[in-house]
Amino acid sequence: MKSRVLLLAAASVAAAALLVSASGCSAGSGSDSGSIEFQTFASVDSKLMSTIEEVTARFEEENPDIDLKLVASSNNYEADIKVRLASGNIPDIFGTHGWSLQRYSEFLEPLQDEPWAKNFNPVLDSAMKNDTGEFFAFPVDTDVAGIIYNGDVLDAAGVDPAEITTWEAFEKAADAVKANGITPISVSGKAGGPSGNIADWLAAGAYDESQLAELEAGTFVDEPYSEVLTKIADWREAEYFNPDYSSATSDDMTRALSDGQAAFEFSQNSRVNDALQYNPDANIGFMPVPSMTTDAPYLIGGEMNAYGISKTSKHLEDAKTFIAFLAEPENATALAEAAGNLPGMTNATADLGPLQESFDTYVGSGEYPLMPYFDRVYLPNGMWNTMVTTADSVITGQSDVDQAVGQMASDFKSLAAQDK
Amino acid sequence: MATLIAPTLPKRNRPKRNRPNGALKPARGIRSPLGGPGINLLYVPALLLFAVFTIYPLLNGIALSFTNWNGYSLERAGVGFDNYVRLFQDDTFRLVLVNTFIYGIGSTIIQQILGLGLALALDRRMRGLNAARAIIYLPVLVSPVVMGTMYYLLFQYNNGAFNDIVTGLGGEKVAWLANADASIAIIVAVNSLQFVGISMIIYLAGLQSIPQMYYEASTVDGASPVQQFRYISLPLLQPAFATSIVLNLIGGLKLFDVIQVLTGGGPGYATNSVSTLIGVAYFDNQSAGYASGMGVVLFLIIVVFTLALNTLLNRRRLEQQ
Structure with missing residues (x-):
């Protein structure tokens, strides 16, 4: 009796295995239907x-x-x-x-x-x-992206976006916006991506050629990334980010920009279409990203x-x-x-x-270099999430800069080894 | 689901099952398909489903944990125990493991206290009794994603109900979900409140299975309600405790949906459980092998916890018998 039950159990498992392998075979590539x-x-x-x-x-x-x-x-x-x-x-x-x-x-x-x-x-x-x-x-x-801005908000703060060519100028503009009771930078913590954009946009201009070559060779260079996260931590201290950061969705941040409740957003330009759906009269544009290492602003693209x-x-x-x-x-x-x-x-x-x-001014002129998305070219596959999470932890004050850079270095090492 | 181990008599001491005098032997034609070895065929569908949906994924997951697969590529290579070594060197995994224990143990404690309290309160004749029991049990039937979304709407910064109350009372808005400790407490509370109905039902069933004569006899002996609870209800609820604790603990250790909806594991990694971190590692970090290693470790933790609890609670029950 016992052996019969065991036999049946074994037969069931074998049948299941066959079923699974057969289903694997039938799952051919592409649609089987017309x-x-x-x-x-x-x-x-x-x-x-x-x-x-x-x-x-x-x-x-x-x-x-x-x-x-x-x-x-x-x-x-x-x-x-x-x-x-x-x-x-x-x-x-x-x-x-x-x-x-x-x-x-x-x-x-x-x-x-x-x-x-x-x-x-x-x-x-x-x-x-x-x-x-x-x-x-x-x-x-x-894809050509820069920093999206609400022109009316900047006008009211006496800021000309064309003059923001350095991070010092950006921070001066953010202070002027904040003095008007408006959030300087709108970003969503809940969407799981926008905080990573900030780090990605900044990092594209934080590394020099030799450091980028080291990254491509599979070695994480932490000093420039530390500067990127320090910048974000400084902006947190200066209260540039929206106070509802943790619970704000990507729709919330777009609505804030279109309604004139925020001045800047680090996003792809497809966001502008979304913003105009909320407010068709919104005066939205984009500007190049200041560099952390040179005086030449750049655009992000790919x-x-x-x-x-x-x-x-x-x-x-x-x-x-x-x-x-x-x-x-x-x-x-x-x-x-x-x-x-x-x-x-x-x-x-x-x-x-x-x-x-904005396209005519910054793209048509050909004056501004188009930098690739930092994570796609210089980091191993799978690092995007770590960029998002570490930037998020710095924005919320959950981690200090050193801890966040340590996390980046650790994941870089693991994922680079996995990619080999 | 865990099962309780009932004490069994040694085989030689078991009473023989004799057919009573005059009882008819079942007709052969009926016995063969249902009462004889043929009955074993009825196991086959269940065994098949169990093999396909539990055994195969489990074995496949264990096998994956020894590879460097990224989760979608056609290529993968064996890496031995590298993923397990990485796990025990990973600060994030340690943080998340602690969170998982907080979710599991914290939710279990709250659910036992509230569930038992509610069961005691509702184990009596009163108007609206069935309605009260149904209302407390109702959240169990709601998807955790829906429950998480409802609480998200209460806790969100702008337009959240709690912040409306705070500002209505003259206070400043609070970013409830920006603080890791507060977020963890909120997640434990949401999970506990949603599933307290399960504990309540288990304890209610346990209380109602206790013969009334014990309480009547103790009343005659002058026992107070507290003494009745201490010396009658509590000992006889041991099987209910075992079932409720094990079920709640497993649910808490595997917590996923509420975290995903309320905080997405953030800020940073601070509110992730092992279950949510598995999703992050598998789909976002493209480390399916590493994620599978986490899954195996979570599986082992749950097995160890369940076996230890079952052994402990059954030993106590046998001692009291």
Whole structure:
């Protein structure tokens, strides 16, 4: 009797193992159905999502044999995609949110030989192309970011954003804003990202060439990062951050900027579209980021909205046809305008609305260097969260600068070893 | 779920199960599928589900903890015990381990005190008794994410109910969730209040299983209500204590949802539990192997706590018998 039960139990476990392995096999890459699954990395109520829907509807009219299933982004887009990749059930097309090269290239079809590739914006070369010139995603936009500001708030404080070229000038402006009873810097602790932006924006101008080379070689250089976090700690002491920092959501910080309750925000320009949804009359612009090591301000940039095709997709050719349609000038222009950024294609143009003046002044002039996102290029994969958490702990006073730098160094070492 | 170990007689002392005189032997055709070895087939679906959803993930998680997998890549390599060595050198993990014990033990203590108190208060005939029991139990049915969101709306800085009260009384707004200690206390309180209904129901069932004649006899002997509680209720509630404590402790040690919604583990890492840190390490830091190591350690902690508590509480119960 006992042996029979044991036999049954063993048989059950074996059957379960078979079931699991069989399910692993059936989870082939790409959609098995007739539809091409497109994970858009655009939130359901965003301007970009509605533009994608319009463009896709036209594509399906012109190509009745190809059906697309659009999926809006969840709050956990990055984790969702990682789970899909790990399970082998990869979407046919998915938004690579800045990581088409460093993180997702092993899963994506190279696109440099596509007919539209000749219009790939060379500004994105360093961020999206590997050493052999391959790139793995169609770039909707070229992410150019600086410090977003509310022009009316700065006017009221007697500050001209064009004159903020050093951190001393920035702090002087923040003091003037604060004297008017307005929060100088709006940032969300609850969103898990905006605090990391501050560190990322500052760090891009805190390291010299030799120190950056050390980082790339896998050694954390702590002194410049200590200066970055000291700056943030100083701003905390000076009460530049919004008092509701810990419970504020990203919507709260955007609303504060659009309603004139805050002066500055360290965010991507896509935030401006969100701000204008709250207050269409808001006078919003962006300015370059002052450097901690030189007198030359810079802009932050790289890949933002870009779509890669799974190299194991069962609809590879149809997916390429769709991407080629998106890359047509009319569609690429519409998508870039919806994203609120410069087009990722040289044959597209975009009316950037209220941001046009800032783009003309700071980007069109070509005077300001475009620095890559610090964490994407100089830190091992997975360090972004540590940047966010350590900046958060300094803003809240939970850690002092030395502890936070120690955490960065420790995680850098572990993750660099893991990447090898 | 933990099970209580009941004392068993040695096999040779067990009474034999004799069929009473005149009792009919079950017909062969009926016995074979349901009463004979065929009955074992009924285990198969449960065993299958258990194997697929518990055994396989557990074994897979243990195997992953010996790799450097980043959670999505096609490649991974074995790293031996490196992840476990890293765990015990990691200050953040130590901090989070302490938090986990605070959530587990703190919530358990509060839930036992409140649950027993509520059970005693509601173990009597009174108007609205069923409504009161239902209201206290109701939060158990609510998703912890919803509960966390409700409390977030109470504690948030702008437009939060508590700050509205504070400013209404002439005070300054308080950033309740900016302070790690306050946030930990809030999380323990929210978790305890949500699940106090489970303890209450367990103690209520325990109290109602105590024969009334013990109380009547003690009343005749002149025992006070406090003495009745001390010498009758408490000893006979030992099985209920064991069940309630073990269930609450496991729930507290695995706490995830409320933390995620209320503080997201912040400020910094200060309010994370091991469960939330596993999510951070797996998805954000892209260290699935390391996260799996944390999961294995959490599993072992819960096993050790559960076994120790079961042994301790059962020993006490047997001593009292």
